[in-house]
Amino acid sequence: MTEQLSFECETGNYHTFCPISCVSWLYQKIEDSFFLVIGTKTCGYFLQNALGVMIFAEPRYAMAELEESDISAQLNDYKELKRLCLQIKQDRNPSVIVWIGTCTTEIIKMDLEGMAPKLELDIGIPIVVARANGLDYAFTQGEDTVLAAMAQRCPTNKLNPLLSQENNNNSLVLFGSLPSTIVTQLNLELKQQGIDVAGWLPAQSYNELPVLNENVYVCGINPFLSRTATTLMRRRKCKLIAAPFPIGPDGTRAWIEKICSVLDILPQGLEEREMKIWETLEDYLKLIRGKSVFFMGDNLLEISLARFLIRCGMIVYEIGIPYMDKRFQSAELELLQKTCVQMNVPIPRIVEKPDNYYQIQRIKELQPDITITGMAHANPLEARGITTKWSVEFTFAQIHGFSNSREILELITRPLRRNNNLDTLGFSKLVK
Amino acid sequence: MKLAYWMYAGPAHIGTLRVASSFKNVHAVMHAPLGDDYFNVMRSMLERSRDFTPVTASIVDRHVLARGSGEKVVENITRKDKEDCPDLILLTPTCTSSILQEDLQNFVNRASTESKCDVILADVNHYRVNEIQAADRTLEQIIRFYLEKAMKNNELNLNKTTEPSVNILGMFTLGFHNTHDCNELKKLLKDLGISVNLIVPEGSSVTELKNLPQAWFNIVPYREVGLMSAIYLENEFNMPYISTTPMGILNTATFIREINQILKSLAISSKEKQLHTNPLNLNFESYIDQQTRFISQAAWFSRSIDCQNLTGKKTVVFGDATHAASITKILVREMGLKVSCAGTYCKHDADWFREQVTGYTDQILITDDHTQVGDMIARIEPAAIFGTQMERHVGKRLDIPCGVISAPVHIQNFPLGYRPFLGYEGTNQIADLVYNSFTLGMEDHLLEIFGGHDTKEVITKALSNESDLTWQTDALQELQKIPGFVRGKVKRNTEKFARQNNIKLITVEVMFAAKEAVAA
Numbered sequence: 009m010t011e012q013l014s015f016e017c018e019t020g021n022y023h024t025f026c027p028i029s030c031v032s033w034l035y036q037k038i039e040d041s042f043f044l045v046i047g048t049k050t051c052g053y054f055l056q057n058a059l060g061v062m063i064f065a066e067p068r069y070a071m072a073e074l075e076e077s078d079i080s081a082q083l084n085d086y087k088e089l090k091r092l093c094l095q096i097k098q099d100r101n102p103s104v105i106v107w108i109g110t111c112t113t114e115i116i117k118m119d120l121e122g123m124a125p126k127l128e129l130d131i132g133i134p135i136v137v138a139r140a141n142g143l144d145y146a147f148t149q150g151e152d153t154v155l156a157a158m159a160q161r162c163p164t165n166k167l168n169p170l171l172s173q174e175n176n177n178n179s180l181v182l183f184g185s186l187p188s189t190i191v192t193q194l195n196l197e198l199k200q201q202g203i204d205v206a207g208w209l210p211a212q213s214y215n216e217l218p219v220l221n222e223n224v225y226v227c228g229i230n231p232f233l234s235r236t237a238t239t240l241m242r243r244r245k246c247k248l249i250a251a252p253f254p255i256g257p258d259g260t261r262a263w264i265e266k267i268c269s270v271l272d273i274l275p276q277g278l279e280e281r282e283m284k285i286w287e288t289l290e291d292y293l294k295l296i297r298g299k300s301v302f303f304m305g306d307n308l309l310e311i312s313l314a315r316f317l318i319r320c321g322m323i324v325y326e327i328g329i330p331y332m333d334k335r336f337q338s339a340e341l342e343l344l345q346k347t348c349v350q351m352n353v354p355i356p357r358i359v360e361k362p363d364n365y366y367q368i369q370r371i372k373e374l375q376p377d378i379t380i381t382g383m384a385h386a387n388p389l390e391a392r393g394i395t396t397k398w399s400v401e402f403t404f405a406q407i408h409g410f411s412n413s414r415e416i417l418e419l420i421t422r423p424l425r426r427n428n429n430l431d432t433l434g435f436s437k438l439v440k
Numbered sequence: 441m442k443l444a445y446w447m448y449a450g451p452a453h454i455g456t457l458r459v460a461s462s463f464k465n466v467h468a469v470m471h472a473p474l475g476d477d478y479f480n481v482m483r484s485m486l487e488r489s490r491d492f493t494p495v496t497a498s499i500v501d502r503h504v505l506a507r508g509s510g511e512k513v514v515e516n517i518t519r520k521d522k523e524d525c526p527d528l529i530l531l532t533p534t535c536t537s538s539i540l541q542e543d544l545q546n547f548v549n550r551a552s553t554e555s556k557c558d559v560i561l562a563d564v565n566h567y568r569v570n571e572i573q574a575a576d577r578t579l580e581q582i583i584r585f586y587l588e589k590a591m592k593n594n595e596l597n598l599n600k601t602t603e604p605s606v607n608i609l610g611m612f613t614l615g616f617h618n619t620h621d622c623n624e625l626k627k628l629l630k631d632l633g634i635s636v637n638l639i640v641p642e643g644s645s646v647t648e649l650k651n652l653p654q655a656w657f658n659i660v661p662y663r664e665v666g667l668m669s670a671i672y673l674e675n676e677f678n679m680p681y682i683s684t685t686p687m688g689i690l691n692t693a694t695f696i697r698e699i700n701q702i703l704k705s706l707a708i709s710s711k712e713k714q715l716h717t718n719p720l721n722l723n724f725e726s727y728i729d730q731q732t733r734f735i736s737q738a739a740w741f742s743r744s745i746d747c748q749n750l751t752g753k754k755t756v757v758f759g760d761a762t763h764a765a766s767i768t769k770i771l772v773r774e775m776g777l778k779v780s781c782a783g784t785y786c787k788h789d790a791d792w793f794r795e796q797v798t799g800y801t802d803q804i805l806i807t808d809d810h811t812q813v814g815d816m817i818a819r820i821e822p823a824a825i826f827g828t829q830m831e832r833h834v835g836k837r838l839d840i841p842c843g844v845i846s847a848p849v850h851i852q853n854f855p856l857g858y859r860p861f862l863g864y865e866g867t868n869q870i871a872d873l874v875y876n877s878f879t880l881g882m883e884d885h886l887l888e889i890f891g892g893h894d895t896k897e898v899i900t901k902a903l904s905n906e907s908d909l910t911w912q913t914d915a916l917q918e919l920q921k922i923p924g925f926v927r928g929k930v931k932r933n934t935e936k937f938a939r940q941n942n943i944k945l946i947t948v949e950v951m952f953a954a955k956e957a958v959a960a
Contacts, residue, residue: 020474020499021497021498021499021516023481024474024475025475025478026474026476026478027475028475046441048451048535048566049447049450049451049535049570050451050534050535050536052446052447053447053450054475054478056446057478057481057482058478067445070443070444070445071442071444072441072443073441073442073443075441075442075567076567076568078441079539079567083441088441089441092441092443096443112535114505115505115539115540141473142473142474142476143473143474143501143502143505144502147475365496365523368492382481383481383484383485384477384480384481385484386484387484387485387488387489387490388489388491388492391490391491438490439490
């Protein structure tokens with residue numbers, strides 16, 4: 009641990025979810041979509057087990073399960089996909105079909121991007137192709153690939169010329185998938201500073217995708233959206249606001265301040281707002297001050313969460329992270345560094361592509377108060393007396409904006425509160 | 441390509457990993473892309489495993505696609521050998537690695553020269569076999585490997601144990617109630633004076649496998665996994681095996697009689713050597729009788745007036761071949777229920793299944809498509825379903841109770857309490873499960889007399905959610921009078937009838953006409 013940010017890289021032998029898991033939250037977010045995952049039984053088995061109960065609610069996603077004849081090219085991919093997509097059109101009639109390319113389609117070099125425009129004309133439904141595979145990406149990066157593909161489909165100008173007039177300069181579009189209540193909350197937060205959010209990528213429905221052109225400012229709300237950011241800048245000529253992410257009251261304030269400064273607005277009342285939120289968190293803060301955290305790393309939210317927890321008074325030993333885009337996260341990294349100085353704690357080591365085996369050796373040595381880890385390691389660590397919190401919950405819980413800071417601490421303190429309840433019982437180590 | 445939302449049996453590598461991680465001190469190295477180690481989550485969450493799952497991935501990424509994964513796989517194997525000192529490392533291919541067509545066997549050969557442990561490549565084809573078949577195959581592969589190794593090193597001890605003993609083949613991790621079943625089997629065998637030589641693979645060590653031939657015979661409790669190994673042991677070492685599943689009173693009795701038969705024939709063939717040292721009473725009939733009539737409550741339950749109320753009730757059974765066949769026979773032979781349809785997703789074992797349930801059910805369904813099963817249930821409208829977690833959800837939607845009798849399963853099917861399906865305690869558990877799945881007899885009767893306990897609005901429970909039909913107010917009122925638990929069914933029947941006859945407005949008359957049409 010030093011005063012400067014330092015980055016290490018290990019072997020990449022770590023546990024995370026496959027990026028195709030993004031269909032689970034994206035199909036719910038984009039209400040008129042249908043996600044078709046083109047892969048094997050392995051992909052299907054993962055989705056079915058990882059998404060548990062949701063599968064039974066007649067989801068708007070399915071597998072195009074590749075069989076031996078597809079792999080050995082005895083069947084025509086185009087004809088096969090056309091058959092399935094027509095069936096989907098007939099059963100569900102979605103406004104867009106998103107094809108999720110997987111490891112298998114990569115290896116057999118199935119030309120999804122080439123087939124999609126042809127099939128789109130043939131069946132009359134837009135087809136968006138996202139290669140969310142485990143060869144290239146981890147967990148939440150799946151959303152990044154889908155949004156990057158979707159950014160290409162956003163209109164350049166409003167169809168109504170009268171409307172396009174008033175939005176001509178400096179409109180703001182936010183990118184990242186959030187539940188609609190948080191979208192409303194963040195919109196309101198910016199409105200109080202006199203900023204109207206022109207649209208979100210993704211919107212609630214495919215037909216409401218926002219206008220993107222060189223007059224549009226874009227800002228991300230999640231740390232794993234670097235491909236989307238790149239696409240927005242390079243392909244759609246948008247202007248990217250590089251801000252810390254609105255996670256925790258400190259992050260939310262910094263996020264709004266950065267947007268204000270780019271749009272030449274003097275932020276009003278933010279400091280008081282942040283202070284108010286911190287006051288309401290005091291009961292939780294008492295539980296975690298001075299406690300230590302170890303992030304094993306699997307969903308790319310780690311830098312922002314660590315920064316927030318350090319500001320809460322915790323000590324972070326290690327930030328494991330699957331992939332670190334230093335440019336897209338630059339403002340967040342800067343805030344992390346500043347926070348460490350402010351709180352007078354050393355800057356934790358940031359370990360990219362971690363090795364879970366080595367990490368567990370370090371955890372055994374350091375004995376952190378909380379280890380934030382995937383479900384594969386949670387129970388075995390608990391049995392060894394190491395308190396854990398499943399990292400996946402941070403992906404699905406509502407953690408953005410001022411008012412949801414409490415939600416993050418609710419999650420973080422849960423195992424500690426559980427410990428307080430059980431600690432007098434005398435059995436915390438349950439392996440021989 | 442196949443449009444699929446859900447599958448009953450997982451991909452092949454899951455079966456291989458289940459076998460590998462059931463053995464003590466065996467490590468599996470998957471040749472797989474990032475995210476394919478989801479098995480570890482399942483084992484840690486469903487089975488609430490306290491130990492780290494002995495499975496790691498040798499990650500296939502872009503670099504591997506470009507350069508091949510040779511060094512990486514060998515490195516990962518030798519590294520694991522040093523870190524954990526396992527007895528065996530099993531290199532497990534996945535669907536991704538099987539299309540890369542790298543020479544994994546070559547990596548295994550190289551790695552085994554550099555490591556202390558044994559290294560094997562799991563021999564499964566991802567596109568031809570599923571989880572269950574792969575598990576069966578892998579278990580046989582490991583057993584064969586260690587017996588051949590022992591033969592080569594002259595370490596094989598072919599002398600039988602002095603007391604009669606068995607191997608139990610096919611108990612393993614993430615199996616449906618396997619741990620409980622295993623304990624119940626041990627108890628049953630102990631009652632019969634038979635000791636357990638080895639339980640494979642759950643909890644056993646690969647170094648013990650060379651002792652397998654010392655048992656007198658083998659037991660394969662579930663057809664799905666273990667049969668290949670049993671056949672191999674029979675061919676190579678002349679060991680008889682029993683593949684009858686001791687589930688239900690009658691099957692358990694058959695199972696014990698088969699043991700009896702084997703012991704008798706073994707005793708005759710080795711007369712001088714064994715019989716005088718073995719004080720075993722070779723007649724198990726009185727044990728069967730005692731257990732059936734007084735220890736197990738199931739035989740008495742079938743006679744009791746509670747079970748009378750279940751007579752002739754319509755049910756549907758679906759699951760793996762072992763459980764679906766056994767439960768079908770229990771429902772029909774031991775409880776007097778009617779099984780309108782029995783089915784399995786074990787397509788590879790369809791012939792056996794047909795042979796087992798023929799005569800006990802009106803129709804047989806062999807499919808791995810859950811929508812077909814759902815449609816069949818909706819069509820039959822049974823009083824209860826016995827199936828997998830999928831059928832439980834179909835049941836919820838149609839308001840039909842469901843008892844879960846087979847994998848695929850959810851975390852609630854890994855109970856902490858003792859819940860075997862096999863043996864005499866198993867018969868009690870199954871009787872409870874069946875009985876609790878129905879509306880209780882007396883309550884059922886009273887509901888019919890008093891018109892149900894609720895006066896809630898009718899909720900549509902139809903599989904299709906479109907409603908082009910209008911219910912007239914007095915027809916709705918009439919519907920309210922029908923007891924809650926059949927109301928959905930009456931509503932669906934009426935709507936079906938209306939649609940068939942192009943009726944848009946449902947009146948009381950239409951309701952009665954519909955009732956007459958289905959003669960219910």
